[in-house]
Every structure is written in structure tokens, then in C-alpha cells.
Amino acid sequence: MKAAFLTEFRKDLVIKDTDVPKVEKGDILLKIKYCGICRSDWHLWRGDPALVAYMEWSGGKLPIIQGHEVYGEVVEVGDNVTRLKVGDKVVIPASSTGDNRTCRYCMDGNSNVCEHLVIPGYGINGCFAEYMLVPERSVVDLVKIPEGVKPEWAALLSCGFGTSWNAFTMKANLKPGDMVLVIGTGGVGLSAIAIANAIGAKVISIDLNPTATEKAKKLGSIEAYYYSNPEELKKIVDDIMKTHGLVDVVYDTTGNPDAVTSALPLIRPQGTLLLAGLMMKGKETFPLPADLVVAREIKIQGVLMLPAQKFEGIFNLLKEGKMNLDPAIYKFISLEEANNAYREMSEYKTAGRIMIKF
Ligand SMILES: [Zn+2]
Numbered sequence: 001m002k003a004a005f006l007t008e009f010r011k012d013l014v015i016k017d018t019d020v021p022k023v024e025k026g027d028i029l030l031k032i033k034y035c036g037i038c039r040s041d042w043h044l045w046r047g048d049p050a051l052v053a054y055m056e057w058s059g060g061k062l063p064i065i066q067g068h069e070v071y072g073e074v075v076e077v078g079d080n081v082t083r084l085k086v087g088d089k090v091v092i093p094a095s096s097t098g099d100n101r102t103c104r105y106c107m108d109g110n111s112n113v114c115e116h117l118v119i120p121g122y123g124i125n126g127c128f129a130e131y132m133l134v135p136e137r138s139v140v141d142l143v144k145i146p147e148g149v150k151p152e153w154a155a156l157l158s159c160g161f162g163t164s165w166n167a168f169t170m171k172a173n174l175k176p177g178d179m180v181l182v183i184g185t186g187g188v189g190l191s192a193i194a195i196a197n198a199i200g201a202k203v204i205s206i207d208l209n210p211t212a213t214e215k216a217k218k219l220g221s222i223e224a225y226y227y228s229n230p231e232e233l234k235k236i237v238d239d240i241m242k243t244h245g246l247v248d249v250v251y252d253t254t255g256n257p258d259a260v261t262s263a264l265p266l267i268r269p270q271g272t273l274l275l276a277g278l279m280m281k282g283k284e285t286f287p288l289p290a291d292l293v294v295a296r297e298i299k300i301q302g303v304l305m306l307p308a309q310k311f312e313g314i315f316n317l318l319k320e321g322k323m324n325l326d327p328a329i330y331k332f333i334s335l336e337e338a339n340n341a342y343r344e345m346s347e348y349k350t351a352g353r354i355m356i357k358f
């Protein structure tokens, strides 16, 4: 099979033929149909510390096949597998159980923070390849995709879209009429706009890329600001404050400390700051105005993807046609073009998800 290996940080992926993984008892082999290229793949490719640390903690090492936004078809099942069969179309949440749902978090329905977390492309080989092996300890987290859900949308569910769903429906409890500021309108942020609109909330968004702000408007962002430096960001925050007042939720998808710090004073009393963006090397923290957080009882909440146990609600919304995720996808490419994708992402030129189509 053809696969793209990360062999050295910040160097081109090596795309070459390699053996199809062998299926042992309890495992499942997927033929990959779509694989999104997530900003966190790019962070690992750059060697950013949080991702490298996670890779090492979860037992992964270079060379590794990256990619965790998986949509595939079951092509082989190991002995003892009964819950899925050859031909089933599935995704696996980017953060999945690594212990067959036996730890306290998995048993509470939160396998996205499993004590033995598995993320394809970090601890095990991922989906920048024609085939991917799902090990027995994670098979229980494979989610069967019902008829009527577009496969490329399903791929987004495993990470970008799933994260925003978790953020708004499970962490911030977003309600109709609430006002949200979304920082960053890449794959995660654009998905967030679609979800917020489906809930009936109002969205304002900001991004570094003017094309992304156009897409944000198409998806229903009532205002989509573009900024290129911290000064412009300050002006935008002032403008939002004057026009709309304080917001219920700020959702950061970028890990940009300047943006998070600037936007924090926009959060209303008892509002929520949701953090889903990963910080870059050398910029791993942001200053926290603790007095403001105390005075307003602001909740600060991290968000990590979506557990397999919580997918059902999304399928209903997607099948009812209440959301269109096409604008969240920037373009489809072949596996051979993966290195170009990283180059474009390094220049922040992409507006939405780049997706490998096999
Ligand atoms: Zn991701």
C-alpha cells in the first residue's frame, strides 16, 4: 500500500509503498476513503512540544504514518470481532479508547480522555495511507456511519467537527439566541459556525486569512473579521464590544495567545472560554487576567475531540439537512500532494480542511 511517513520533523513526508498491516485477533483493517489533514498533524510535523510529548507518551515514534480524521470501509476483521463486518463504513474518533473502555473515563462515556488514549498518527499509524489497522483495544470506539451522511463530512466528525460539537453542546451548553465569538475559521472553526447556527446561536468570527472570513460568512457568521496583527485585533475586540456587548462564549480554535488574551474581556459574567487550539513552540502559554476571571466567574474549559459514545445527535442533524459542511472543506487532494498541503498550511493560506481523497 502507499503511505506517507513522517521520518523527521519539518522535513517532507516520505511517500512510499509499504506492507498492508496484518490483522490479528480482535483487530479491524480499514480501507481509507477520506483523511482530513488537521492543524494538529501540522503541529506534530513541525515538532511542536505538546504533540511530540503526546506521541512519545502514547508509545509512538518516528517514522510514523500521520493522519487522524479517518473515514474508511471495513475490509478485514480479526477473529472474535462481532460488532462490525466487512463493508461497513466507519469513522474512529481521533481520540479513542486504548483500553477497551475499561478506565474510569471510558466507563463514564468519555473515552476522548481515556487513560490509555489512542490517536491515529501519534501512538499508532494513521490514515495518510491506503489502509489503516485499528487495534483490538480501540475497536469498540469505531462508529458506523448511517446512510445519508456524506463520507467527507463523516471524516470531519472524527476530529474538527466533533471537537466543535463537544464544545458547544456538551461543554458550553449553547442555547438559541446565545452569542459566540469563534477565533480561527479553519476546519474546526467553520464546523463550529455551522453547529452554532443549527442550534440557533449567533456567531461572530475572526481569522488571519481573508478567504476564510468569506467562508465564515457563507456558513452564517453574522460578522467575520480579518486581522493581520495584534493592533488590528484590539480594534476588532473594541468594535465587537461596542456593537454587540459581551458574548456568552469565546471559542478558540487557534492556540494563538494574542487572540485568546485579547478576546477574554469580551466574555460575560458566568460565560465560557473554550480552548481547543494547540499552542505553538515558544508560545505555549497566555497571560490570564485572573481578577477578571474571578469577578465574572468565567469558566475556562479545554475541549478534546468527541467521544464515540456521543455521536448519535450529530447524525440526526446531518440527516435532517440542518447543516451543510461543504464550506468547511477547502479542497481534496491526492496522498502524493500531502507535502504541498503542509506548505500551504504553513503560510496560513488554507480556508477550511484540506482532505486526502483515495
Ligand atoms: Zn485533529
Ligand SMILES: [Zn+2]
Pocket: 097, 098, 099, 100, 101, 102, 103, 104, 105, 106, 107, 111, 113, 114, 115, 116
Ligand atoms: Zn479508557
